[in-house]
Amino acid sequence: MSSIVLRGVRPLNADPVDLVIESGVIKDLVKVGAGQGEVIDCTDLIALPGLVDLHTHLREPGREDAETVASGSAAAALGGFTCVFAMPNTSPVADTAGVVEQILRLGVQAGLVDVQPIGAVTVDQKGETLAELGAMADSAAAVRIFSDDGHCVSDPLLMRRALEYVKAFDGIIAQHAQDPKLTVGSQMHEGDVSARLGLRGWPAVAEESIIARDCLLAEHVDSRYHALHITTAGSVEIIRSAKAKGLKVTAEVTPHHLLLTDELATTYDPVFKVNPPLRTQADVDALRLGLADGTIDLVGTDHAPHTAEHKQCEWDSAAFGMLGLETALSVVVLTMVNTGLMTWAQLADRMSFAPARIGNAKNHGRPIAAGEPANLTIVDPKVIWQITPDQIASKSKNTPFLEIDLPCKVIHTLLRGEFTVKNSKVNK
Amino acid sequence: MKHLLSTHDLSKENALNILDTARMLSDVSDRTIRKLPTLRGRTVVNLFYEDSTRTRISFEAAAKRLSADVINFSAKGSSVSKGESLKDTALTLKAMGADAIVMRHHASGAAHILANSGWIDATVVNAGDGLHEHPTQALLDAYTIRHHLRANEGDLSGVRVAIVGDILHSRVARSNIWLLNTLGAHVTVVAPPTLLPVAVNSLPVEVSYDLDSVLGKVDAVMMLRIQHERMHDAYFPSIREYASRYGLDKGRVQLLPQGSIVMHPGPMNRGIEISAEVADGENSVIVEQVSNGVNVRMAVLYLLLGGAIEGEEKQ
Numbered sequence: 001m002s003s004i005v006l007r008g009v010r011p012l013n014a015d016p017v018d019l020v021i022e023s024g025v026i027k028d029l030v031k032v033g034a035g036q037g038e039v040i041d042c043t044d045l046i047a048l049p050g051l052v053d054l055h056t057h058l059r060e061p062g063r064e065d066a067e068t069v070a071s072g073s074a075a076a077a078l079g080g081f082t083c084v085f086a087m088p089n090t091s092p093v094a095d096t097a098g099v100v101e102q103i104l105r106l107g108v109q110a111g112l113v114d115v116q117p118i119g120a121v122t123v124d125q126k127g128e129t130l131a132e133l134g135a136m137a138d139s140a141a142a143v144r145i146f147s148d149d150g151h152c153v154s155d156p157l158l159m160r161r162a163l164e165y166v167k168a169f170d171g172i173i174a175q176h177a178q179d180p181k182l183t184v185g186s187q188m189h190e191g192d193v194s195a196r197l198g199l200r201g202w203p204a205v206a207e208e209s210i211i212a213r214d215c216l217l218a219e220h221v222d223s224r225y226h227a228l229h230i231t232t233a234g235s236v237e238i239i240r241s242a243k244a245k246g247l248k249v250t251a252e253v254t255p256h257h258l259l260l261t262d263e264l265a266t267t268y269d270p271v272f273k274v275n276p277p278l279r280t281q282a283d284v285d286a287l288r289l290g291l292a293d294g295t296i297d298l299v300g301t302d303h304a305p306h307t308a309e310h311k312q313c314e315w316d317s318a319a320f321g322m323l324g325l326e327t328a329l330s331v332v333v334l335t336m337v338n339t340g341l342m343t344w345a346q347l348a349d350r351m352s353f354a355p356a357r358i359g360n361a362k363n364h365g366r367p368i369a370a371g372e373p374a375n376l377t378i379v380d381p382k383v384i385w386q387i388t389p390d391q392i393a394s395k396s397k398n399t400p401f402l403e404i405d406l407p408c409k410v411i412h413t414l415l416r417g418e419f420t421v422k423n424s425k426v427n428k
Numbered sequence: 429m430k431h432l433l434s435t436h437d438l439s440k441e442n443a444l445n446i447l448d449t450a451r452m453l454s455d456v457s458d459r460t461i462r463k464l465p466t467l468r469g470r471t472v473v474n475l476f477y478e479d480s481t482r483t484r485i486s487f488e489a490a491a492k493r494l495s496a497d498v499i500n501f502s503a504k505g506s507s508v509s510k511g512e513s514l515k516d517t518a519l520t521l522k523a524m525g526a527d528a529i530v531m532r533h534h535a536s537g538a539a540h541i542l543a544n545s546g547w548i549d550a551t552v553v554n555a556g557d558g559l560h561e562h563p564t565q566a567l568l569d570a571y572t573i574r575h576h577l578r579a580n581e582g583d584l585s586g587v588r589v590a591i592v593g594d595i596l597h598s599r600v601a602r603s604n605i606w607l608l609n610t611l612g613a614h615v616t617v618v619a620p621p622t623l624l625p626v627a628v629n630s631l632p633v634e635v636s637y638d639l640d641s642v643l644g645k646v647d648a649v650m651m652l653r654i655q656h657e658r659m660h661d662a663y664f665p666s667i668r669e670y671a672s673r674y675g676l677d678k679g680r681v682q683l684l685p686q687g688s689i690v691m692h693p694g695p696m697n698r699g700i701e702i703s704a705e706v707a708d709g710e711n712s713v714i715v716e717q718v719s720n721g722v723n724v725r726m727a728v729l730y731l732l733l734g735g736a737i738e739g740e741e742k743q
Binding site: 196200267 | 436513514515533534535536537538540541544545557558559560561599602625626627628630631
């Protein structure tokens, strides 16, 4: 059996070893020079567990002009991901066993990352009646996370029922927390900048009030609840106190909310239009501290591809959302590791172990140890790079991180011992 | 200065230059033949995505008095889903050789995008963008205030102005707040708390919820149009209650100090934010605001399209 040797790699930035891979599994970690097989020089590179994104929009079926499962998978692999969870706001909506199985199959065909479908909570994400959650759970896609992402399950009774119902198969409801009545026509964070720009405000309380209510519901019915993309200092406090009470509550933050603020709206460039919106520096600081201390469990990209015509227009008319897969790791290193807030081991937890655990992604988010699946991301922490539109693998180009010096580059990504990315190029 | 997009970014020097230029150009409006050859052969496009007869004809009159060719382009619907995109309209106007585009648009920031997108090289004048700004309205208001209270000279240091009504949704209010502040005036905004931005304290204004307590201390009061549909979003309980608390009627107008002026950007809801007696009363300068609007817009086009008063005299 042929082996691959990652020579001199540093698992989670620890001392260098030869990491030997055979038959898709980590066979052993041995002294540098001792590994036998096809040697790949990884001196000064860091080995991370393959990254897991609990929050990706792949747009297929329905909006293949913006992204396909194949193009999104390539973007994910280049970003160091070995598993992504696909949000159900496709067309048709992934609210039946048939659609989630279709997405699963497209992921297998693309073959670059494991694509795990998320199912809609309600039929057509309309917030009126429950989708067939059990059928999706029992399908080949084995759905465990349910979300109406893009829309909030705002009806308290429906939310309660959903939280209760999914307990039968250890499911979890992932909420896009946005009170619809408090955010009619909202365009950006409500504050100093919106007052100046004349863009309708999206107040922090519209997020926080839903999360607070949902935590109380999750406590009442003793169920698992996951708050997607939290953005405010107040939301961090609510999650912190829910966890202190022992509730089964988890939370996510996106890379862009760890770095960017509402001041960017002064450009009126819709590339900075996202939902939930960019907040203030005080919120950014609170989110960073919350991620560092574990109040926020994980980073999810909310990778949201949009075609040029939906972004080259007036702010009000533009679509919400920005790309994230190819820059996520760099932005987290920039904001959390290089600032001294987190270690590489903590980064591995927030970007791999925790999302895999919460999403029940078997064989992902495993320790780098003998006998574990060889899902690995090999990165060079010393490279400084900038993303440019022509190098983006995503079909859409709406990244907000142009012209920012990004630290850390993904060199290789391995899925079950196969290179999906080799020397920073898709290997397929 | 290539574009006029906002008063927030307008320097005091440029603002005063516009007001002084408007003062000189006002003589043209008083002549028998109200026309200057300055912009002969230049094309000004009035690109209006919202109905606004008043602002459009004011710009049209201004451009025509400067001998520009004027094209009125009324575009309904702008988003990707409805009709042509702003980008394609801009490219069309560029191909037709527009020298200046005067744009009214329902989206905040639309003028900013048009000017900075790289789609066109024409001058852009913001004639109102969403809830953001309406800079020429603020300039004509400042012109009117300066004419009455400062004899058309200098800045507005020491002038006290109240802006009353729907500050939250008003581009006129926003532009006036910045420009009046730049020119040294003291601004008080008066409204029910629901019609003020949550972050109103970040603006350079004093805030009051009580019109009666403010009127005795101002030299100019600017009444904003209240839109009936705001009632349905629970900004206030009824038009009647709004009018009784924030409307300027005959009784209230007597609280104003001697010589104070009453302003309104139009169109007025007579009997709601302003009573008919006050609108037509001796303190009212509302009709004058309209004629000043033409002079100020002439000045803006004149200066942005490369005219200079001195150069004009020599021609």
